[in-house]
Amino acid sequence: MSASSTLLASALTAVIAMSAAAPAVAASKEKCYGVAAAGKNDCAANGHSCAGQAKLDKDPAEWKYVAAGSCTQLGGMLQPGSK
Template identity: 90%
Template sequence: MSASSTLLASALTAVIAMSVAAPAVAASKEKCYGIAVAGKNDCAGNGHSCAGQAKIDKDPGEWKYVATGSCVQMGGMLQPGSK
């Protein structure tokens, strides 16, 4: 096997391994609304489309990923809403 074939095989193996592991990681997290600190949200909400743009602490329309099952214990909500 040539060096380029070995490199290609290694890269393909890495891509396959990452695609198999990704769903397992995503399954262990959930969106938790109302717990993000200003500037520390994980994604879109309240008129913007990027992480890190929450304007106020604990905005019920902003979310952060947390371990599955821990959101409500942290005082958050599984759906956007008002506190």
């Protein structure tokens, strides 16, 4: 096996291994609305398209990933709320 073939096989193996681990990570997290600090949200909401663009602390329309089962304990909601 040539060096370039070995490198390609190693890269492909790494990609497959990472994609297999993704569902396990996703299963251990949940979206929690109303707990993100300003600038600390995890994704789009309120008309913006990126993480880190929340304007207010604990905006009920902004969300952050938290450990599964902990959202309501943190004072958050599993569905977006209203202002």
